[in-house]
Amino acid sequence: MTVTIRDVAKRAGVSIATVSRVLNQSKPVSEELRNRILQAVEETGYLPNAVARSMIRKQTGLIGVIIPEISNPYFSGLVQGIETVAKQNQYYLMLAVSEKEPGRERELLRIYQARQMDGIILASARLDPELRQALEKLAVPYVVIGQRLTGLNAPCAVLDNRRAAFEAVSHLIRMGHREIGMVSGPMWDLASGKERYQGFRDALEEAGLPFRTEWVTEREGFHLHDGYEGMKVILGAPERPTAVFCACDRMAVGALRRLEERGIPVPEEMALVGFDDEELASIVKPRLTTVRHSPFDMGLKAAGLLMEILKGLPLTDGTCALVKHDLVIRESSSLSLSPRP
Amino acid sequence: MTVTIRDVAKRAGVSIATVSRVLNQSKPVSEELRNRILQAVEETGYLPNAVARSMIRKQTGLIGVIIPEISNPYFSGLVQGIETVAKQNQYYLMLAVSEKEPGRERELLRIYQARQMDGIILASARLDPELRQALEKLAVPYVVIGQRLTGLNAPCAVLDNRRAAFEAVSHLIRMGHREIGMVSGPMWDLASGKERYQGFRDALEEAGLPFRTEWVTEREGFHLHDGYEGMKVILGAPERPTAVFCACDRMAVGALRRLEERGIPVPEEMALVGFDDEELASIVKPRLTTVRHSPFDMGLKAAGLLMEILKGLPLTDGTCALVKHDLVIRESSSLSLSPRP
DNA sequence: GTGAAAGCGCTAACAC
C-alpha cells in the first residue's frame, strides 16, 4: 500500500541504508546512486514516515501547547507567537484547550509526555497544587506562561501585572482622583486577578488614599458582562468614586455600558482605565486608557526560552522572561480633576 | 533511562505481551498477574510510548489543522470548534499557520502526511490550482473549510456567502435605499471576497438598481484600515450613495471611522451593513447591522465530517455542511428612507 | 491464559 524506504531501495537497486543516507544527507553517497535514489523517490512518491523516524531519534520535533481557551485574543496571540518561533526552528505544534474541565491540564501533560513531545508550553490561569505536582514529575522540558511558579524553578514568560496595575492607578491619582474603585477579576487567577488587584492597592497605599470596600468588587470572570455588573455594584454604593480601574478592557467596556445607561459621562464624571489594550479599547467611545502589552511577544519569549532549553543551553534556574508593558492614555481618563502637580 | 514496557514486565515477572494485554485490555489476563502488572506500572511510573504505538497501529489519533492566521476571531473560532469535536472523539490536534508564506499550505500538507495524521482540516482563503493539485494527491482524508472545491469532490463546511450578502443588501433595498455602494474584500478570497461581492450584485440586479462602479471598491485585505480607505474612495465620488455594504465588520468599523471624521451621521445620511457579527459589531456606535454566523459551528461541522470519514462512514461524494447565517438588524441601517412596502 | 517471536519503518552502528 504505502510506499516505504524498502520500495525505494528496491527500485533504485540499493540498500535501505543508502537511501536513508541520501535522504538525511548523513553520509556521502556516490553521485550515481544518489541520482538513482532521488529518481526512485520521485517515481514512487515516497514520503518518509516521520513517526518511525521519531521513534529512533527519540525526538518528535513537536511542542505541546496547553491554553485555557482559544477564542480570546490574549491566548490566540500567545499561540501566534509560539507558532512563529516554532516555525523558525522547524518545530511543529500540538494544541489543546483545557478550560471547563478540572484536571484536564494534568491529563494533557501526561498525554503530551506519552506522545513524546520535545517540549511543552503551558498557559494556565489556575495553577493549583495538583497541577504543580504534575509539573514536578513531568519528564518533558516545559515553560509556563503568565505567572511565576514559586517553589518550582520553572522557566516562564510573564508580565509584571502588579507593577502595571500600580502604574495605571497611579496615573489616575496623578490626574487628581482620590476616590478610586476597582472592578477586579477573580482572585484564583493569580496574574490577571490577584496581581492586578494588588497593584491597585499598592497605588492607593503609596498615595495614602483610603481603600473603600464598597468601591471594589471581585467578579467571577473577565467578560463584558462582569464589568457591567461590577459597575452596577459600585454605582449602588452611597457615594460614587470619581474613577474606576478595571482588570481588563472587556470589563471596562462593560462598565462603560452601565455608565452610559445611567447617563454618567466618561471621563467627565467618571474616569475609567482598562487593561490589555485589546483592539476594543481604541474602538470604543470614549477610547480607553489602558495597559498595553503583547501576548504575541509573550508567546515569542516563552517559545524562545523553550528553544534554548531544547538546544541544551544552560538556563539559570527559574529563568523568567519579563514582557514589557506601557500605559496608554486615552480619552477615558484624560480629564484632570485638579491641576497636575 | 525512560521506563519501557520491558521494565514493567521484568518487575512484574511476566512477559511484555501480558503487560500489553493488561494495558490495552485486548485479551483476558488472570486477576493475579493483572494486579502485579498494575502495581509495577504504578511503581515505575510507566507511561506507554504513544509514538511506538502509533507506528504499529498505523494510526496516530492526530488531526492536522491548517489556518491562515490565528489572531482573528473567525479562525480561532474554527479551531475552538474543531478542538471540541476532537476532544469528544479522543483525537488530538496539530496546528499550523500558513499565512504570509506562499506554498506553505502545500508544504504543510506534505508534512502532515509524513507525520501520519489520521485526518487534515484545511481552512484557506486562497485555494489556487497548485494547492488543489496538492490536495488531489494527498493520501490523508481531509475536509476543507470555507469554500467548495469545484472539481475535487472534497467534503467541506461552508457558509452561503453569496446568499447572505444578497440578503444583507436586499435589506437595505427594503429600507428604501436605491443608491448602494460596497467596500469589498479581495477577489482572490473566493468566500469572503468574491461571493459576497456577487451577492451584492445579485441584490442590485434583482431590484433593478444600477451598479455604479464609483461606489464599489475592492480592497486588498479585510482590516479596519481597508474599510477606512474604502469609504474614503466612495466619498470621493461626485455623488454619494445612501448606503454601503461592507464585506466584513472590521471594514465596516473602519468605514464608520471615516464617516465620523467627515461628520456624516450613520444611519441618517449613510446606512452601513457589515458581515460576520464579531463582538465589535455590537460594541461600536451606532451598533452595526450585520450577518451573523458561527465559525465555531463551522469548526464543529467540519470536524464532524472528518470524524465520520475516519469512522469509515460512507460520505456521498462532495458532501458539504452548510452553516446557517442570519441577518442581524441594528442601528446602523435602521432608518427607512421611505415607508416599507 | 501466557510467552516467544515477528515485525511496524526507519536510523545508526558495524563490517567490508
Place this chain on the structure above:
DNA sequence: GTGTTAGCGCTTTCAC
C-alpha cells in the same frame, strides 16, 4: 562508499 544488521517500544500472531 555501500550493505548487513540490530534495534527504537510496542502490538499481535502463533504456539503452548
